[in-house]
Amino acid sequence: MEKKSGFRNVAVGSTLCWITLFVVIPYLIVVAYSFLTPDPSGTVSWIFTLDSYREIFSPVFLIVCKNSFALALSTTVLTLLAAYPFAFFLTRISESIRRTLILIMIIPFWTSSLIRTYALIILLKANGIVNTFLLSLGWIDEPLNLLYTQLAVFTGLVYTLLPFMILPLYASLQKLDTRLIEAARDLGATSPRIFFHIILPLTLPGIIAGSTMVFLPALGLFYIPDLLGGARSMLIGNFIKDQFLVAGNWPLGSSASVILTLLMFLLIAWYFLSSRKINQGDMREVI
Amino acid sequence: MKQAFKYAYLAFIYLFLYIPILVLVIYSFNDSRFSTNWQGFTFSWYAQLFEDGPLMEAFANSLIIAFSSSTIATILGTLSAFAFYRYRFIGRKVTYSFIYVVMMSPDIVMGISLLMFFITVGLSTGAATLLLAHITFCLPFVVVTVYARISGFDRNILDAAKDLGATERRMFRHVVLPMLMPAVIAGWLLSFTLSLDDVVVSFFTTGPSFEVLPLKIYSMVRLGIKPEINALSTVMFLMSLVTVTVSHLLIAKENR
Numbered sequence: 001m002e003k004k005s006g007f008r009n010v011a012v013g014s015t016l017c018w019i020t021l022f023v024v025i026p027y028l029i030v031v032a033y034s035f036l037t038p039d040p041s042g043t044v045s046w047i048f049t050l051d052s053y054r055e056i057f058s059p060v061f062l063i064v065c066k067n068s069f070a071l072a073l074s075t076t077v078l079t080l081l082a083a084y085p086f087a088f089f090l091t092r093i094s095e096s097i098r099r100t101l102i103l104i105m106i107i108p109f110w111t112s113s114l115i116r117t118y119a120l121i122i123l124l125k126a127n128g129i130v131n132t133f134l135l136s137l138g139w140i141d142e143p144l145n146l147l148y149t150q151l152a153v154f155t156g157l158v159y160t161l162l163p164f165m166i167l168p169l170y171a172s173l174q175k176l177d178t179r180l181i182e183a184a185r186d187l188g189a190t191s192p193r194i195f196f197h198i199i200l201p202l203t204l205p206g207i208i209a210g211s212t213m214v215f216l217p218a219l220g221l222f223y224i225p226d227l228l229g230g231a232r233s234m235l236i237g238n239f240i241k242d243q244f245l246v247a248g249n250w251p252l253g254s255s256a257s258v259i260l261t262l263l264m265f266l267l268i269a270w271y272f273l274s275s276r277k278i279n280q281g282d283m284r285e286v287i
Numbered sequence: 288m289k290q291a292f293k294y295a296y297l298a299f300i301y302l303f304l305y306i307p308i309l310v311l312v313i314y315s316f317n318d319s320r321f322s323t324n325w326q327g328f329t330f331s332w333y334a335q336l337f338e339d340g341p342l343m344e345a346f347a348n349s350l351i352i353a354f355s356s357s358t359i360a361t362i363l364g365t366l367s368a369f370a371f372y373r374y375r376f377i378g379r380k381v382t383y384s385f386i387y388v389v390m391m392s393p394d395i396v397m398g399i400s401l402l403m404f405f406i407t408v409g410l411s412t413g414a415a416t417l418l419l420a421h422i423t424f425c426l427p428f429v430v431v432t433v434y435a436r437i438s439g440f441d442r443n444i445l446d447a448a449k450d451l452g453a454t455e456r457r458m459f460r461h462v463v464l465p466m467l468m469p470a471v472i473a474g475w476l477l478s479f480t481l482s483l484d485d486v487v488v489s490f491f492t493t494g495p496s497f498e499v500l501p502l503k504i505y506s507m508v509r510l511g512i513k514p515e516i517n518a519l520s521t522v523m524f525l526m527s528l529v530t531v532t533v534s535h536l537l538i539a540k541e542n543r
Contacts, residue, residue, distance in 0.1 A: 007456035011370040014363055016378060019385050022423040026400035029407055086300045089293045101297070103535050108304045110477070110531045112484030114501055115520040118508050119307035122314060125512065129310055132324075162304065212391060220393035223486055227508055237395045237487075244399060244491075254403075257396045264392055 027261070034254035044250055052255035061239070061256075068236045071150075072218035075157040076211050079165040082158075083210065087169035091176075102170075109163035116160050117227055124152055124228075153229040157218050164217070165210040172206025173199075205275035212267040219260060236260060308524060315517035332518035339515070342503060349483055349500040352414070356421035357478035363422070364429025364478075365471050369463060371430070372437045373445070390427040397424060398491035405492065412494035420492035421485065425478035432477065432538070436470035437463070469537040476534035480527050 037047040055061060090101060108116065123129045124146040131143040146152060176199065184194045200207075222237035236256060243253030315333070319326035336342060370376070371383055389397070401423065405416045444466075448458040464471070486501045493499060500523070507516055 005455040007454065007459065008370075008374055011366045011459075012374055012376045015367040015370050016376075016382060018363060018367075018423070018426065019382050019389075022401065022404070022419060023385055023389055026397075026404035029403045030396070030400045033403060082300065085296060089297050092293065093297075099539065103532060104301065104305075106535055107528055107531050108308070110480050110484075111308070111524055111527045112486070112501060114484070114486045114505060114508075115311075115523055116307065118504070118512075118516065118520055119311040121508070121512060122310055122517070123307050159303070159307070162300075166300075216391065216393045220395040221487070222395065223505060227505075237393070240395055240399065241490075244402070250403070253399065257399055260393055260396055264388070264396075268387065268391060 030254045030257050030261075033250050034258045036251050038249045038251050049251075052251040055252055056255050056259065064234050064239050065236065067234065068219055068239075071154060071157065071235070072215050075154065075161060075218045076165075076215045078158055079162050079214050080169075080207065080211060083162060083165040083169050084207075087166055087173050087206075090170055091173045105163065105166060105170075109167060113160040113221070114223060117156050117224055120152075120156055120159055121147065121227065124155070148229060150229065153225045156224045156228040157221070160221070160224065161214045161217060164213040168209035168213060169203065169206045172203045172209070176202055202278060205271055205278060208267065208271045208274055212264070212271065215267070216260070216264055219263075311517055312521045312524070315514065315521040317514065317517075320514055332514040333522075335515050336518055336522075341498070342500075342515075342519070345498045345500045345503040348414070348497060352417055352421055352499060353479050353482040356418055356425055356482045357475050359418075360422045360425035360478045361429050361471060361475040364426050364474060365433050365464075365467065367426070368430045368433035368437055369459060371434060372440075386427045386430050389424065390431070394424075394485075394487035398488040401488070402491040412492055414493070414497045417489060417493040417497060417499070420488050421482045424485070424488055425481055428477050428481065429471075429474035432474040433467055433470045436467055440466065473534035473537040476530040476537075480530045483523070483526065 033044060034052050035048055035050070036044040037049050037051065039045045090098065090105070093101060121128075125131075126143045126145070126147070128146075130146060131140075134140045135143065180198055180202075181194055184198055189197070219235055220237035220240075222235060222241045225235055225238060240253045240256045240260075243249045243256065316328050316330070317326055318329035318331070367386075371379065398420070401416070401420045402412070405412060405419075410416050440463075444462060445458060448462045453462070484501060486505055489499055489502055490505075493502070500519075504516060504519060507513065
């Protein structure tokens with residue numbers, strides 16, 4: 001192998017140091033705090049306890065959890081249903097137009113979701129575009145109460161997170177070997193059969209990747225309910241934020257973060273398992 | 288029929304994504320503070336932005352942080368991508384998977400873990416902690432962008448450089464880096480955009496002494512809609528538009 005030069009040590013060392021210092025150690029601190037006892041003074045006392053986790057599985061938190069999970073899950077399902085045909089059609093567009101279309105797709109992906117949330121407020125507010133439009137058509141007699149509802153939060157999550165579903169799906173649909181579809185068709189498979197037995201299993205990694213990129217932020221993006229939902233609707237993100245900034249219960253906020261992180265690891269593991277299955281198992285047998 | 292449906296559906300999703308942004312941009316030129324109706328074209332909201340001292344200061348702060356964090360993240364990330372590609376070292380696989388973990392982890396968990404880390408080591412939150420946080424969340428995007436290009440390399444080129452007596456540093460500087468340049472610039476631009484737009488991580492890792500634009504916008508929006516915010520958001524959207532377009536063209540060019 002290569003000689004151990006000074007350059008090598010700098011390149012390897014800086015990488016290892018940065019990740020250890022600013023990723024691994026901070027995560028470990030969160031894990032450590034989740035086992036400590038909250039102190040009335042706003043800090044913690046160094047007494048080991050499982051109380052935070054007990055509290056997390058108490059009814060009060062479970063209600064927040066349930067609402068947040070339901071919201072995140074429905075956001076994931078709706079974005080998946082909307083994005084899948086979109087990504088599929090995008091792969092079926094001639095190369096020259098597709099380049100431009102993809103660029104137009106990527107721009108919202110990278111645009112600040114705060115600004116995109118703000119744009120929704122303009123549309124949804126009482127004297128906003130949507131109400132003005134519906135009033136002028138005569139479909140409604142007085143402005144609808146669109147903003148500061150659960151539906152507004154849901155719309156906001158779908159709107160800001162849709163690009164995060166589209167891109168992984170597109171990447172995985174693009175890799176799909178179209179010869180497999182042709183072969184299946186030649187062998188007499190119907191379209192639904194082709195979809196459920198070939199296209200869907202082969203794009204499963206993309207579906208999982210997209211779902212992860214939508215589901216996790218949908219639990220955590222606290223400013224969307226803050227801006228669109230008023231005080232009533234609450235995500236796990238709002239809960240965590242409040243534990244740190246309002247309630248001063250760091251162990252509880254930490255344990256909620258730990259649970260969120262575990263969830264992320266599960267989803268990532270699922271992604272790797274599914275993509276490995278395709279690369280090394282099924283795919284080889286098919287070819 | 289099938290073709291028509293395909294194009295109609297694509298158009299529908301694009302409209303869904305872009306109509307709110309377009310409305311925002313149009314309203315930033317509307318000569319009325321409260322009305323939803325079009326009252327004539329004006330630049331006055333943009334002019335007012337420049338006169339708003341605290342806002343301009345937050346904007347300058349954001350630019351400084353975005354510029355320096357993306358530059359440091361790009362240097363570090365390019366070195367990392369090269370290290371992951373060329374060297375075998377203890378913890379290589381674990382570290383590389385952590386790059387993905389950072390990219391996927393919810394912003395709120397990252398923000399909180401960094402906040403607790405800074406408190407534990409006794410750093411008070413402000414410009415320095417914000418910079419460290421931004422470098423950390425930009426780093427994976429640079430590593431992944433650069434690594435995608437480096438893994439397409441012909442390894443023989445590196446061997447040739449070694450055979451001709453180049454040291455590792457020389458080889459990196461004169462052979463690898465020039466070939467990586469489009470990906471390096473793309474990584475920088477993406478980091479710049481990420482840093483400029485970040486709300487959640489900044490929310491936890493900066494202090495009252497150092498205000499940045501997205502947080503300023505966040506607190507303004509909570510108080511209600513103002514035409515000045517429309518103008519400001521339009522400016523930020525245009526900045527993302529330019530940086531993302533350029534970086535996309537750089538990455539697309541290398542794949543051609």
